[in-house]
Amino acid sequence: MHKISNVASQSPVVSLRNVHKSFGPLKVLDGVSFEVDRGEVLVLIGRSGSGKSTALRCIDRFETIDSGEIVVGSHRVSDPKLDLRALRQDVGIVFQSYNLFPHLTIEENITLAPCSVKGISKSQAKEQARQVLAQVGLEDKLHQYPEQLSGGQQQRAAIARSLAMQPKVMLFDEVTSALDPELTGEVLKVIEALAADGMTMVMVTHEMGFARGIANRVVFMHRGKVHETGPAAILTSPATPELAQFVGTGL
Amino acid sequence: MNLNLDFAAIIERWPAFLDGALLTLQLAFIATVLGTVIGVLGAIGRRSSHPVVSRICGIYVEAIRNTPLLVQIFLVYFGLASLGLKFSAFAVAAAALTINVGAYTTEIIRAGFDSIPRGQIEAAEGLALSKAQIYWHVVMWPAIEKVYPSLTSQFVLLMLASSVTSQISAEELTAVANYVQSDTYRAFETYILVAIVYIVLSLIMRAGFWLLGLVVFPRRRRLGTPL
Ligand SMILES: Nc1ncnc2c1ncn2[C@@H]1O[C@H](COP(=O)(O)OP(=O)(O)OP(=O)(O)O)[C@@H](O)[C@H]1O
Numbered sequence: 001m002h003k004i005s006n007v008a009s010q011s012p013v014v015s016l017r018n019v020h021k022s023f024g025p026l027k028v029l030d031g032v033s034f035e036v037d038r039g040e041v042l043v044l045i046g047r048s049g050s051g052k053s054t055a056l057r058c059i060d061r062f063e064t065i066d067s068g069e070i071v072v073g074s075h076r077v078s079d080p081k082l083d084l085r086a087l088r089q090d091v092g093i094v095f096q097s098y099n100l101f102p103h104l105t106i107e108e109n110i111t112l113a114p115c116s117v118k119g120i121s122k123s124q125a126k127e128q129a130r131q132v133l134a135q136v137g138l139e140d141k142l143h144q145y146p147e148q149l150s151g152g153q154q155q156r157a158a159i160a161r162s163l164a165m166q167p168k169v170m171l172f173d174e175v176t177s178a179l180d181p182e183l184t185g186e187v188l189k190v191i192e193a194l195a196a197d198g199m200t201m202v203m204v205t206h207e208m209g210f211a212r213g214i215a216n217r218v219v220f221m222h223r224g225k226v227h228e229t230g231p232a233a234i235l236t237s238p239a240t241p242e243l244a245q246f247v248g249t250g251l
Numbered sequence: 252m253n254l255n256l257d258f259a260a261i262i263e264r265w266p267a268f269l270d271g272a273l274l275t276l277q278l279a280f281i282a283t284v285l286g287t288v289i290g291v292l293g294a295i296g297r298r299s300s301h302p303v304v305s306r307i308c309g310i311y312v313e314a315i316r317n318t319p320l321l322v323q324i325f326l327v328y329f330g331l332a333s334l335g336l337k338f339s340a341f342a343v344a345a346a347a348l349t350i351n352v353g354a355y356t357t358e359i360i361r362a363g364f365d366s367i368p369r370g371q372i373e374a375a376e377g378l379a380l381s382k383a384q385i386y387w388h389v390v391m392w393p394a395i396e397k398v399y400p401s402l403t404s405q406f407v408l409l410m411l412a413s414s415v416t417s418q419i420s421a422e423e424l425t426a427v428a429n430y431v432q433s434d435t436y437r438a439f440e441t442y443i444l445v446a447i448v449y450i451v452l453s454l455i456m457r458a459g460f461w462l463l464g465l466v467v468f469p470r471r472r473r474l475g476t477p478l
């Protein structure tokens with residue numbers, strides 16, 4: 001098993017230490033530990049059911065953990081006294097099924113949280129909406145409704161909606177899995193641009209080629225454990241037979 | 252068989268019918284507005300994780316849905332009277348109709364709330380919106396848009412059912428009909444006319460709901476597709 005030496009002087013943006021999580025009798029996370037430094041892209045891979053989504057959701061406290069510790073910036077996520085909404089202002093999460101609010105225009109989708117949560121003015125929020133939409137290449141969709149957009153455009157709009165909260169870290173859970181192959185590229189390009197901009201990210205993906213190109217760190221999960229971790233190079237030269245088999249099957 | 256219809260004596264009384272129709276509309280309006288408020292609160296209550304709250308809301312809904320409207324009206328009427336409280340027949344009628352329609356509205360809106368996908372709420376939670384903000388922006392408006400046709404039907408039904416309040420002499424349309432027919436001995440003609448007026452009132456209400464829908468559901472107005 002590879003081990004990454006943490007040479008960065010600043011503390012990691014996200015850290016999981018010995019996290020355990022069960023759903024009833026099913027042990028989903030069995031002592032998971034990893035860290036993400038500022039500006040780093042961590043890619044979570046593994047077979048279906050290996051606990052990737054659960055690990056990601058624990059970071060944003062969509063699931064509570066049984067034991068261990070999760071820290072995001074200044075937030076101790078595993079602390080029962082956590083200020084949940086403060087955490088979620090610092091963490092952006094994008095799901096496989098975009099989840100744009102269907103009754104609101106793209107602009108309203110984007111300005112809703114900055115206006116109601118951060119209390120910024122409508123005009124400021126609209127200006128910001130234009131900026132984040134430009135970032136994902138959808139300036140012209142400001143006044144459209146989600147159903148008027150293609151899947152790829154909806155997913156980019158969902159990313160823009162998260163970005164408008166100016167998060168310190170972004171979580172992506174298989175954000176291209178619901179898309180037709182010809183639409184995945186436009187979404188992955190947006191994520192690449194974010195990475196180049198220095199956004200800290202944790203992403204679950206089945207796009208191995210993409211992972212190889214973007215990951216600073218890869219975490220391969222297997223049966224609720226971090227089975228192998230290291231730089232993107234482990235995808236081409238895996239140390240464990242399980243990872244070798246996983247990347248070999250092209251999943 | 253010799254059908255001999257004479258509307259002249261009835262038509263002569265049009266100001267009374269107009270007053271009755273306006274009162275019926277007022278009853279319907281009050282019960283619609285207050286019933287919607289009760290419906291939203293009741294639906295939130297029924298979905299509450301607090302067992303006492305959801306239980307109370309459940310009992311309210313079941314009690315109303317399993318008793319006749321006329322009995323509910325009498326309960327309010329004689330209940331208030333036995334407490335020594337005096338209210339006008341109109342106020343009692345409005346209160347009873349509101350309590351009645353509030354229960355049905357609770358069930359309709361609750362179905363709307365339940366139809367909002369979990370992912371919508373998670374997305375809103377992920378954006379740090381508060382529980383109240385999520386209910387208002389992400390759950391309530393799309394839920395009401397989805398069940399709007401059912402709500403419209405329920406409120407039109409309520410307007411028609413308000414004829415029962417003639418029993419406590421609220422001076423609405425049916426009560427007017429009752430005394431006009433006993434004055435004129437033209438019962439059949441009177442109720443033919445009243446039926447037509449009810450149809451007109453229903454159409455007015457449906458048109459009103461349609462217009463209101465255009466105002467409060469801008470997506471629907473622009474795209475015309477159901478949510
Ligand atoms: N809320 C839940 N209740 C019960 N079991 C759950 C719940 N969420 C996930 N699980 C189970 O936990 C296991 C891990 O799920 P998870 O979603 O983390 O896997 P994953 O690695 O993301 O898989 P996939 O690649 O299919 O998305 C699965 O067996 C799943 O059925």
Ligand SMILES: [Mg+2]
Binds near residue numbers: 052053054173174204
């Ligand atoms: Mg998953």
